[in-house]
Amino acid sequence: MMKKSEEDVQLLEGMSSLDNVIEMAEKLKLLGDKTRLTMLILMKSRDLCVCEFVEILNMSQPGVSQHLRKLKSLGLVNETRKSQWVYYSLNVEDKPYIKAVLDHAPDLSTLLKTMEERGRPVCD
């Protein structure tokens, strides 16, 4: 087998770095939508089920489900079924730059509380 020249190695390293940049951009693209970013920030307070997102975000249930699917497909959230409800939770402990973004995000816990007080869906 032919030995790699230093230049080749450097090029290959450059390539894999670029792959990592692309992967990073894909995740950041998910944060670059106001609906999904709001969802992620809300999940800092607690896990939420789909119908809660529907109420808070005031959008159609399929719309919410599709955003959650994208977040799940890139590993930013986990889903847990609790009888009829599916709860979504943050999964960013091992993604430092996403965690950093969410740490600096505006606080939406007041908004969440407000919705809770106005009679939210039962959810268990």
Place this chain on the structure above:
Amino acid sequence: MMKKSEEDVQLLEGMSSLDNVIEMAEKLKLLGDKTRLTMLILMKSRDLCVCEFVEILNMSQPGVSQHLRKLKSLGLVNETRKSQWVYYSLNVEDKPYIKAVLDHAPDLSTLLKTMEERGRPVCD
């Protein structure tokens, strides 16, 4: 003038938080594109002019200019003309979450050096 109720105040505060989320999402959307993210990471090493981006990213000059315009319009970069060249530089010191993202980004300084060694544009 009518006094605001506590509920109104809470609602209004909620609103402004949402505005901040939207503003945050707009900036993150800029990072959610592989070309622009690469540009920002490259500028961590040093300021670059348009024609350097064109060479490194291997795309059309107008394409590069339009990405830079978006970054400038949201205040993520500054531009400085040096005779015929326009240099772009990072302006993220006052944007902690963007800084955090770039701090965690893959290192592209090797890629930049490689391009420099292969005879880059003169640029002063």
Place this chain on the structure above:
DNA sequence: TAACAATATAATCAATTGCTTATATAAATA
């Protein structure tokens, strides 16, 4: 001042996105 080099803007277009409505699936309950 004419030609050139670097950059910006305009016009265009295919691909992607974020939403909707309609429909399917899954679990709980009468």
Place this chain on the structure above:
DNA sequence: TATTTATATAAGCAATTGATTATATTGTTA
């Protein structure tokens, strides 16, 4: 088991995006 509730998937569509080529602008230099 039939109905209801929660969620997911499919299909469709207008708006946005990221690229291109063509053209305008700005500064340098012969």
